[in-house]
Amino acid sequence: MKRFLADINKYREYAVYSAKSGLKAEVADSHLSWMWWILDPLLFMLVYSFVAIIVFGKGEKYFAAFVFIGLTSWRFFSATIKQSVRLVSRNSSTVSRIYMPKYILIIIQMLINCFKMLISFSLVAGTMVIYRVPLSFRMLYAIPCILVLLVVTFGFSSIVLHFGVYVDDLTNIIDVFLRLVFYLTGIFYSIEARVGGALGAGYATLLLRGNPAALVIDSMRKCLLYDMTPDLPALGLWLLAGCILSAFGVRMIYKNENSYVKIM
Amino acid sequence: MEEKNYAIEVKDLKVRYRCLNKISIKKSLFKLKKSNVEIFEALRGISFNVPKGEIMGIVGKNGSGKSTLLRAIAGIFAPDEGSIDLNGHTVSLLSIGVGFQKKLTGRENILLSGMLLGFSEEEIRARMSEIIEFSELGKFIDRPVRTYSSGMHSKLAFSITAILETEIMLVDEVLSVGDAKFKKKSFKKMKQLINDKDRTVVIVSHNSETLRKLCNTILWLHDGVIKMQGSTEEVLPLYEEFMS
Numbered sequence: 001m002k003r004f005l006a007d008i009n010k011y012r013e014y015a016v017y018s019a020k021s022g023l024k025a026e027v028a029d030s031h032l033s034w035m036w037w038i039l040d041p042l043l044f045m046l047v048y049s050f051v052a053i054i055v056f057g058k059g060e061k062y063f064a065a066f067v068f069i070g071l072t073s074w075r076f077f078s079a080t081i082k083q084s085v086r087l088v089s090r091n092s093s094t095v096s097r098i099y100m101p102k103y104i105l106i107i108i109q110m111l112i113n114c115f116k117m118l119i120s121f122s123l124v125a126g127t128m129v130i131y132r133v134p135l136s137f138r139m140l141y142a143i144p145c146i147l148v149l150l151v152v153t154f155g156f157s158s159i160v161l162h163f164g165v166y167v168d169d170l171t172n173i174i175d176v177f178l179r180l181v182f183y184l185t186g187i188f189y190s191i192e193a194r195v196g197g198a199l200g201a202g203y204a205t206l207l208l209r210g211n212p213a214a215l216v217i218d219s220m221r222k223c224l225l226y227d228m229t230p231d232l233p234a235l236g237l238w239l240l241a242g243c244i245l246s247a248f249g250v251r252m253i254y255k256n257e258n259s260y261v262k263i264m
Numbered sequence: 265m266e267e268k269n270y271a272i273e274v275k276d277l278k279v280r281y282r283c284l285n286k287i288s289i290k291k292s293l294f295k296l297k298k299s300n301v302e303i304f305e306a307l308r309g310i311s312f313n314v315p316k317g318e319i320m321g322i323v324g325k326n327g328s329g330k331s332t333l334l335r336a337i338a339g340i341f342a343p344d345e346g347s348i349d350l351n352g353h354t355v356s357l358l359s360i361g362v363g364f365q366k367k368l369t370g371r372e373n374i375l376l377s378g379m380l381l382g383f384s385e386e387e388i389r390a391r392m393s394e395i396i397e398f399s400e401l402g403k404f405i406d407r408p409v410r411t412y413s414s415g416m417h418s419k420l421a422f423s424i425t426a427i428l429e430t431e432i433m434l435v436d437e438v439l440s441v442g443d444a445k446f447k448k449k450s451f452k453k454m455k456q457l458i459n460d461k462d463r464t465v466v467i468v469s470h471n472s473e474t475l476r477k478l479c480n481t482i483l484w485l486h487d488g489v490i491k492m493q494g495s496t497e498e499v500l501p502l503y504e505e506f507m508s
Contacts, residue, residue, distance in 0.1 A: 010382075011379075013379055013384065013385060014376065014379035014380060017372075017375060017376060017379065017385070018365075018376055021365070021368045021372045021376070022365075022367075022368075024368075024372075025365075025367035025368050025408070026367075028367070028408070093363040093364060093365075093366075094363035094364075094365070094380070095340075095363070096340060096363065097340065097357060097363040098338070098340065098356075098357070098363065098377075098380050098381070099338070099339040099340055100380060257342075258339075258340070258341055258342030259341075259342065261335075261340055261341060262280075262281050262341065
């Protein structure tokens with residue numbers, strides 16, 4: 001833990017600068033440059049709203065905002081985990097020449113994805129204004145929700161990063177797995193209403209509490225759109241689980257990271 | 265007991281490479297028997313100390329473990345057995361650089377590399393113009409590194425590690441950088457860096473002339489073990505005789 005904090009402090013400047021340059025480089029070659037940071041989530045959301053509203057028919061109250069919150073959080077979660085699988089080999093030119101704790105690479109990726117998530121959430125805010133969603137102090141619960149999302153994502157990513165070095169086809173497996181989880185997360189539908197209605201409330205609770213992405217998304221919707229208090233005990237438990245996963249992942253990376261170079 | 269001021273202390277160092285270590289779930293499903301992992305021992309238990317301020321050359325035929333040793337000292341490889349103690353000194357691998365992010369510009373890469381070497385943003389910015397000037401890249405410094413020729417690439421790499429000085433410098437193959445003019449310049453710079461009495465330098469090279477000019481002592485590696493260690497005058501002639 002002490003080493004982790006010392007390293008975070010030591011490489012903080014590097015991570016932030018690296019994330020900034022990474023973001024710049026992403027749009028440097030395109031004609032619309034930084035506009036893509038807004039256009040990308042906007043277009044993505046339009047497509048999914050079309051699918052949701054036209055194909056599935058009318059859904060929940062404030063439906064576009066409902067879908068946007070789900071998509072924004074999900075994209076952060078799944079993109080970071082997916083990128084972590086090949087993170088070490090993608091950075092082999094740096095990693096094979098100088099030492100750095102390898103989870104710093106995850107943090108850089110998370111900073112980049114966080115920035116995109118922030119833009120995406122401002123679009124969500126815009127949608128909420130259009131819908132005239134009433135303001136409430138419960139909206140502040142979104143902050144602990146984001147915290148849980150960050151910690152859990154880091155935890156999963158650190159474990160996936162380690163195994164990604166050794167297992168060649170982990171990308172495929174993670175891909176399929178995340179796709180499955182995507183449909184179980186209730187991006188276009190309310191788990192409570194649909195699953196609860198069809199199979200009983202017990203299953204809905206199980207799906208929500210067992211899947212951190214679903215729990216975070218459901219909680220965000222509750223506090224941002226419907227003026228409700230989210231499932232705080234479940235969020236607390238996932239925060240704890242996220243911390244344990246992170247501690248486990250970071251330990252594993254520290255223990256094995258120097259042999260990563262030999263395998264690449 | 266006599267207290268010696270060592271910059272690098274290597275004790276019984278072993279580094280192994282595991283060949284075929286990557287696994288694929290698809291393959292392992294069809295092959296339940298554990299596959300035989302081939303292990304190659306690049307360094308087979310070597311011990312030596314480098315006093316502070318010394319310039320040590322490492323020689324040996326290809327595949328004798330020279331580069332592995334340098335990388336292990338730089339902290340890129342962990343020892344499988346044994347230990348390496350740098351007594352808290354900062355270290356950098358000169359000439360091959362820190363590794364660049366190809367999408368970013370030369371300038372951004374200078375900052376990132378410098379930060380990885382343990383310098384603060386201000387320290388790097390203060391020496392930025394010196395690095396750019398030394399690298400002779402001109403306008404290219406603000407273009408993405410992927411547009412660089414291999415010569416430009418290594419010029420930049422050399423300039424960063426040469427201008428941002430660390431206490432221990434590891435040099436892999438001196439003078440393999442850039443064109444004739446840059447080679448001359450980098451050799452001069454290297455000599456200047458090496459002659460600093462506080463700096464400890466480890467040089468890997470096949471060029472006996474260079475080693476004779478620069479080094480105080482020579483470590484001769486052969487198949488992952490130390491064949492000989494001593495002063496340059498003592499070891500180098502024997503090594504040359506062995507290789508001819």
